[in-house]
Amino acid sequence: MVTPVAPWEVIVIGAGQAGLATARELVRRGLTPGSEMLVLDADEEPGGAWRHRWDSLTFGRAHGVANLPGMKLEDADNDLPASQVVSDYFRQYEENFSLGVVRPVRVKHVSDDNGLLRVETDNGVVLHSRMIVSATGTWQAPFIPWTPGIDTFQGRQMHTVDFRSASDFEGARTLVVGGGLSAVQLLLDIAPVTKTIWSTRRPPQFRTRPFDDNWGRDVEFKVRERTLAGLPPRSVVSNTGIPPLPEYLNGIEKGILVSRGPIARFRENGVVFAGAPEDPSLAQPRSWKPAAPQTFEQVDIVFWNTGFRYAISHLAPLRLRASGGGLAMVDEVRTVDPRVLVVGYGAGASTTGASREGRMAARAVVEYLAGK
Incomplete structure (x- = not known):
């Protein structure tokens, strides 16, 4: 002491x-x-x-x-x-x-x-x-964004910081929220034991090339510019994107890494999606299949991978x-x-x-x- x-x-x-x-x-x-x-x-x-x-x-x-x-x-x-x-x-x-x-x-x-x-x-x-x-x-x-109706949801809510094992999700219907690398990795981890639904506010930011030194320098420049301007630094994925690793591309093919788009509001036993247009210009257009407006999905667990x-x-x-x-x-x-x-x-x-x-x-x- x-x-x-x-x-x-x-x-x-x-x-x-x-x-x-x-x-x-x-x-x-x-x-x-x-x-x-x-x-x-x-x-x-x-x-x-x-x-x-x-x-x-x-x-x-x-x-x-x-x-x-x-x-x-x-x-x-x-x-x-x-x-x-x-x-x-x-x-x-x-x-x-x-x-x-x-x-x-x-x-x-x-x-x-x-x-x-x-x-x-x-x-x-x-x-x-x-x-x-x-x-x-x-x-x-840890950061959890406020969403209408979030206080009425009766299921379990957890954040990335709470994750220990995929077995905690066994048999449940799980909504994973967030577009970063943690969300991508954890979706792939828990998918074998739970029904997963992925929600992101924007299309998943898959890139066409892997990370390299030049990319890293470009990212640091963008972050440094905001910091010196007195602005809050943005999330890592907004600057880096998601690399096109084989396991991630395979996750898209299997329908795991496919976002249903942004959430409009929560209900006691699930979530209502807001709807969004598709975007064929994306690096991985099949990763973005937004639900129609007002689509309801029943979920047992909301797993927030929404950063810090x-x-x-x-x-x-x-x-x-x-x-x-x-x-x-x-x-x-x-x-x-x-x-x-x-x-x-x-x-x-x-x-x-x-x-x-x-x-x-x-x-x-x-x-x-x-x-x-």
């Missing part, structure tokens, strides 16, 4: 990929864990959001896990759950660089206190620091929101308050971006502290 001490130089909040990359770079630049810098993590064990992923998502099926700075992930078994592989890697990384992560500690609020940053935790401990790096990611902030928002509510007392709804940023990692940095936000939400932003944040910390 962490106890109050004289003001820390910097507190890193979160020990996922971005937080660990930042912490290691701070150590490399001369800060000492446990006396000058502190890393807090809300989870009980290492692994960040990866430790919560479902077991059927093997490392080989995960769409890329970048190496953390200074230590490669080697000889990973593609058949093991990604949650196990990455959690073990993060644990070794923390130990190898003696980062001294303190967990489980959840930060509730960060506020100004006569020039220092006051960090309130869920265990009642209050800390003070000259700077903070917020690396809290998105997993703790950034877990930044702890920064609310600092009033860092821009008029566009996102954080007011100076660059990728620096907010308008020079004491407050964010990593894994916007373009840094990818595994490669998280490591890059970690290095940027550590450099900004050292430069700021040197000028004080």
Whole structure:
């Protein structure tokens, strides 16, 4: 358990990929864990959001896990759950660089206190620091869009964060909502044991070519542009789309990855579809077969794969929101308050971006502290 001490130089909040990359770079630049810098993590064990992923998502099926700075992930078994592989890697990384992560500690609020940053935790401990790096990611902030009648539905509702096993859906009629990669992967996982219906607001964004480095750079540019404009970053799939992997194309052929279009409203025992026009110009036109307006489908489970928002509510007392709804940023990692940095936000939400932003944040910390 962490106890109050004289003001820390910097507190890193979160020990996922971005937080660990930042912490290691701070150590490399001369800060000492446990006396000058502190890393807090809300989870009980290492692994960040990866430790919560479902077991059927093997490392080989995960769409890329970048190496953390200074230590490669080697000889990973593609058949093991990604949650196990990455959690073990993060644990070794923390130990190898003696980062001294303190967990489980959840930060509730960060506020100004006569020039220092006051960090309130869920265990009642209050800390003070000259700077903070917020690396809290998105997993703790699942998003479910409001839909008319949602409060009248009598069946079960769950989000991606709640998924553990396909067996939980056995024998049910399941509506999967969302157009991202999680929805696609989980539809294929649960289809053998449940009747699935897929709903997306727009046609599924299948691409004509696989992901590559140039594509990744284009995506990061688009996300960075929105972030620097003070706008909330959009969902990953709106920028990346869905790659044309054989298993996904096979899912279309089998009728699993075929969207029935947007939802108009819920009823007690099901859902009414809004209707939408077909679009033969799509990369995979057979993935979009919208139901006719007012079509009713009975469902037992609504499985929301509708993404996440950034877990930044702890920064609310600092009033860092821009008029566009996102954080007011100076660059990728620096907010308008020079004491407050964010990593894994916007373009840094990818595994490669998280490591890059970690290095940027550590450099900004050292430069700021040197000028004080």
